[in-house]
Amino acid sequence: MPEVRTRRGENIDRALRRLKKKLDKEGTLKEIRNRRHFEKPSEQRRRRRRGGGGR
Numbered sequence: 784m785p786e787v788r789t790r791r792g793e794n795i796d797r798a799l800r801r802l803k804k805k806l807d808k809e810g811t812l813k814e815i816r817n818r819r820h821f822e823k824p825s826e827q828r829r830r831r832r833r834g835g836g837g838r
Contacts (some may be wrong), residue, residue, distance in 0.1 A: 785809060 787802040789795065806812050822830075 785811065 785805045787798055787803065787805060789798045807823075
């Protein structure tokens with residue numbers, strides 16, 4: 784699980800931005816969005832063949 788510790792005197796917005804960057808780098812948010820709805824295996828294959836944007 785990604786963790787970001789706030790530095791002394793650091794703005795909370797900056798710490799949140801660092802956390803979002805870390806999640807984006809690991810692909811965590813993308814994975815969560817993809818798992819939001821069930822996708823049949825045939826739909827997954829079709830999406831991969833098309834070049835796979837979206838879900």
